[in-house]
Amino acid sequence: MFSAKPFDAALYSTLSLAMAFSGPWFTAEQLQMANKVCLWAFGLDWLVDYVATSPSEVDEIARRCLATAAGAPPTVDDDLTRLLADIRDELAASPAFAVLGPVWRDELQRMLQAMLKEWRWKSAKTAPTFDEYLGNADNLGFSFAFAAHWLHTTGPDIPADLGQVREASWAVQRVIRLLNDLGTYERDVSWGDLNALLLGTSRAEVERRIAELAARSRELIAPLRPAHPELAGYLERQMDFSAGFYQVADYWGTL
Template sequence: MTDQLYAPAGQCVPIVTLTSKVLAELRGWAAEELPGSEDQLPLLGAAFCEAIVGPWATAEQLRLPARMVIWTYAFDDYIEREVTELADLDAFLDRCRAVVHTGRRDDGDPLLASLSGWQQALSELPGYPALASLWEEKVDRVLRGHRYDWVVGAERERGNPPDAGVEEYLDHADSITLWMVHLPRWIAYGGDEVPKRLDVLAPALDDSSVAVRLANDLATIERERSEPGQNNVLMYGVSEDWVRTELANRIAAVEQRLAPLVAENFLPAVGLIRLTEWSVGIYVGNDMRDVTGTFQADGGSGA
């Protein structure tokens, strides 16, 4: 008899099958849009994540969300590893923002060009108009969070740690990019009811973002203490026990907010629970840069 801690093998087959379909498409896209990235392990992780979070969706419905996961990997690495001047960062973030807000194509580099094509495809989905303003707002917050982390990290490197407390850090937790990878799932396969349930879904995803940010920080602090330009909640005078308590509180808040919708088997709520469980579980005890290595596409922003 199989240990009950493990799912029966037969239950894993649909997930693996869906993962394989998503991965096949994702490899082709990455090879064309982000050259140099197509053989990286994150592609498999992204495809598997999509199948775990939305196992009821089709491979076609998971196509754009999976691409955004890979795009955010490359985006994060570019900002963290390649950008050395604030003016360059601001110019690049402004161009990303312009692509999302205006829909105008920017072929300045592979990151901007791939975002342009992706944004065009997203805007053509039936679910986009009702969530377009929320998408633009949350992308802005993700970009704001990345800028904050970069600026604070640069100041730390110069020996000028911020005066701000942990509350300000958590207010910029959207740098974990969970909104950028999950809102497209609502657009692609969430259904017509999502806009009517945002009063519950949106704050739950906010709590999930903080939870995943904290789980990531716990996993990466040993590496980030010795790396220049880093920003981590444990650099703000709080203990690991405090972080674990706050993490548990945020997970509990997600579950409590979504419980009535989960009881209705409202799939976007179920998916958000699965996303939280998966993302926190992946990060707890795992520094993903050690697991997957640095994700880099050829080129980089020319902004």
């Protein structure tokens, strides 16, 4: 699944550095799941955005992934569902899985639905509005990866404020979606991807929205600190890492 040229050494090292920067208080074992799920999501993104040639192919990818996440055996000779099954089984061993497992599966479904929506926009050459595009930020996959990390690092005492944690995650995801667009504009143009700057929105306007969304994200993160200091810090540092990283680099290699 990772044999395509854009999966170069820089992608792997940068992913692991992003996780390490975002949670320096976590052990390597605790960060392992975030690394694995992020890498899997990059493989999914590649298959959906650049390999699939029809909406039925994307629907089939989504069907296989959702079935696997729900407990079905992986498809024979399918690296995507084989790796997802490994992730699922490892997460299922967590004492938090009974409560956070459904959250993880819901985030997977949200991501897949958002990827399909973006695929259809691009296929039909129908540009969404800026707000429609931002509202589809689940296609980035940040909240899906965060849900896996949350599940993997949480003990048997499950927080009661699941909705607050998820809302903060979605807010950070929107910030990173736009930071990514500012940093990858040239690549998105050459690869034929959607980008906020291709929707009639100026760079200055995108930067203004990022500032507003980042401020809102910090407001949502702040109440989580007393009960969930590590998760709150991880969310904020993911956002701050992206703010610096996308000014100088990108995850993907060249086509």
